[in-house]
Amino acid sequence: MATTSILFDNEGLSLLKATPTIPQALYWAEILIPKNDFTIRAIAERSFGMYTEEELKYFYLNTSGRKIAPTMMHGALVQGLIDLCGELPVDNTSVDDLKAQLGRPLPKVSTKPVPTTKREVQATRSAAKLNRPKEGTATGKVWSIADSFKTSEAIPDKKAVVAACVEQGINPSTAAVQFSKWKRFIEAGN
Helix, strand or coil: CCCCEEEEECCCCEEEEEECCHHHHHHHHHHHCCCCCEEEEECCHHHHCCCCHHHHHHHHHHHHCCCCCCCCCHHHHHHHHHHHHHHCCECCCCHHHHHHHHCCCCCCCCCCCCCCCHHHHHHHHHHHHCCCCCCCCHHHHHHHHHHHHCCCCCCCCHHHHHHHHHHCCCCHHHHHHHHHHHHHHHHCCC
């Protein structure tokens, strides 16, 4: 049985493509979101374990355009995303056609396995909480903007930071989620 690969845009918080193979998804990532953080996963309940509930809600909203109830329980939200992945049409563009569209072969990518067990996901989350995102990425820009708003004693207003990010062309969902991560990072004494 063939497994469909789903391209997750971790900065735009949306599901972009369903492809029959990982190389096809990698080419689409390079074509569609060359500067964004992304994940490629086969769909299963554990595929969503590395995301917060708020991020899951944005994945659903940004991909489907359908609002969800704020009281939707985690399990129902994950099932809704799994169903949404099943609704994505599978893009069968060949690797050769994608390579021609990109105009070059793919750069070498890490073969480090994606965390799947609860312990691996928790370790990944802990490590992510301690690291700032890369400069020049949309998430890095959110952190820089939040830094510029911070005074020596006060955390800035989330709405003000998100508004400033939107003025810079950053997706409001990305800005809101990254502000929350930045705030946790700052409150942890970093």
